[in-house]
Amino acid sequence: MKDERLENTIITLHYQQKWSMRKIARELRVSRGRIRRVLVANTIGRATTESDKIAVRKKRPSILDTHKDYIAELLIKYPNITGQRVLEHLKEQGYQGEISIVRDYLRSVRQVGSKEALKMVETAPGQLAAHDWSDYNITFTSEGEKQKVTFFSYILCYSRRQYLSVVENKQQTTLLRELIAAFIYMDGIPRAIRSDNQKACVEQWTPGQPIYNKKYLEFASWYRFEPKTITPRRPLENLKIERPFWYLEQSFLNGREFHHLRIHGTTKQRPIDRYQEEHPYLQTLPLNHYDTSNTIQRVVNQESCICWEGYQYVVPPKYMFESCVVRITPTQLIVYSPDGEQIACHPLAEKGQQERYVGKHQKTSKKPLLLFSDVITRLKAISLEMDPYIQQVKQHKPGSWRQQLRNLLTLKVNYHEDDILLAVRRALEYKVFDASHVENFLKNNSEPRYSEKLVLKTNRNPYEEQ
Numbered sequence: 198m199k200d201e202r203l204e205n206t207i208i209t210l211h212y213q214q215k216w217s218m219r220k221i222a223r224e225l226r227v228s229r230g231r232i233r234r235v236l237v238a239n240t241i242g243r244a245t246t247e248s249d250k251i252a253v254r255k256k257r258p259s260i261l262d263t264h265k266d267y268i269a270e271l272l273i274k275y276p277n278i279t280g281q282r283v284l285e286h287l288k289e290q291g292y293q294g295e296i297s298i299v300r301d302y303l304r305s306v307r308q309v310g311s312k313e314a315l316k317m318v319e320t321a322p323g324q325l326a327a328h329d330w331s332d333y334n335i336t337f338t339s340e341g342e343k344q345k346v347t348f349f350s351y352i353l354c355y356s357r358r359q360y361l362s363v364v365e366n367k368q369q370t371t372l373l374r375e376l377i378a379a380f381i382y383m384d385g386i387p388r389a390i391r392s393d394n395q396k397a398c399v400e401q402w403t404p405g406q407p408i409y410n411k412k413y414l415e416f417a418s419w420y421r422f423e424p425k426t427i428t429p430r431r432p433l434e435n436l437k438i439e440r441p442f443w444y445l446e447q448s449f450l451n452g453r454e455f456h457h458l459r460i461h462g463t464t465k466q467r468p469i470d471r472y473q474e475e476h477p478y479l480q481t482l483p484l485n486h487y488d489t490s491n492t493i494q495r496v497v498n499q500e501s502c503i504c505w506e507g508y509q510y511v512v513p514p515k516y517m518f519e520s521c522v523v524r525i526t527p528t529q530l531i532v533y534s535p536d537g538e539q540i541a542c543h544p545l546a547e548k549g550q551q552e553r554y555v556g557k558h559q560k561t562s563k564k565p566l567l568l569f570s571d572v573i574t575r576l577k578a579i580s581l582e583m584d585p586y587i588q589q590v591k592q593h594k595p596g597s598w599r600q601q602l603r604n605l606l607t608l609k610v611n612y613h614e615d616d617i618l619l620a621v622r623r624a625l626e627y628k629v630f631d632a633s634h635v636e637n638f639l640k641n642n643s644e645p646r647y648s649e650k651l652v653l654k655t656n657r658n659p660y661e662e663q
Contacts, residue, residue, distance in 0.1 A: 323478025356471030369397035385479025511556030604632035616643035
């Protein structure tokens with residue numbers, strides 16, 4: 198170990214007092230070899246110029262030398278790629294080294310700008326979560342063009358466990374649905390949730406105080422958490438949600454491979470491990486979740502449709518020009534009459550769907566009435582023995598003979614024609630001219646066509662007669 202005090206004493210005694218190395222060794226109880234090294238180092242140091250003091254290190258061959266051109270290509274393609282991602286690419290190229298030398302090389306070829314000091318405030322388990330959006334332009338190989346993709350992120354601030362989802366828009370309905378999905382994923386709700394000043398959460402700021410959106414407050418009351426936000430123009434207050442987006446950019450979108458069980462840089466623990474510690478502190482989920490469907494008023498247009506996002510959803514014609522309540526869920530559009538009765542339910546049209554109408558219009562033209570002569574013809578087709586029975590029914594049932602013969606014809610649905618003919622013969626014998634008695638006889642004495650009886654509702658409007 199270097200002792201500056203001892204070295205100064207040796208140099209002073211030798212050069213000023215003219216002591217020999219032997220005498221200095223004897224008096225200071227130091228070996229002559231050490232004294233010699235001190236004197237030589239002092240002489241060389243005094244004779245060396247300032248430029249000669251910095252020794253030029255010889256560059257030794259590195260196992261990274263053969264991969265530097267490939268690293269340069271990666272830096273051109275992904276300027277912000279991390280050392281971990283570069284290492285993963287190099288491993289695929291046969292690199293056998295570790296990450297330290299990769300990081301040192303990246304640090305040497307990159308220019309690192311000045312950074313602002315940040316102060317991270319840690320919270321207790323189950324006390325705080327945060328959420329935000331982030332847009333990215335991603336190149337899809339199938340199309341070769343960049344498209345904007347929006348990510349939603351929700352994070353528990355203690356454990357740093359994160360929920361990520363790709364969303365179609367940043368509307369309030371989407372936000373509430375994703376928060377519910379995050380609550381279910383985390384199996385609990387924190388005491389407070391922080392957001393930025395998006396309109397879905399904060400309508401405006403009064404001096405020193407935010408005014409929250411009414412529906413967002415209703416949602417917060419439903420799940421019993423306190424809404425919080427950041428001060429305008431101070432995004433670093435929401436750093437715990439902004440930093441995970443940086444991780445998403447670097448380790449998922451940038452060069453690619455996402456590590457779920459990573460060691461967090463601040464906590465030095467896996468988020469999943471800290472989540473197990475935080476989970477008991479989260480509030481329990483309610484039995485029923487908040488209804489995030491969008492409820493609006495719409496007037497049925499002249500096409501007997503409700504217009505929504507460029508598509509026409511068909512409703513019954515009798516509600517044309519009526520103001521109806523429309524409820525839009527993630528998958529359906531439901532229409533209610535002015536009295537609150539559900540009158541239509543359609544699946545939401547898919548994006549890019551060519552057909553602009555969803556559902557089918559009811560046909561207004563009435564079906565042509567079945568001629569009663571056809572009923573008689575079809576009964577006689579069973580057997581000519583049906584004709585005497587038809588005449589007797591007309592004679593004994595003058596007010597309802599049409600209905601009786603119609604009911605008799607419907608028996609062909611469930612019973613064989615031979616059985617029906619046998620029952621009609623018995624009805625003639627006992628002078629029974631009601632179709633219900635014929636049906637009862639068939640029930641008790643014949644086998645139906647099917648294991649389950651088919652019930653047909655007959656039209657009670659009188660048939661036209663020709």
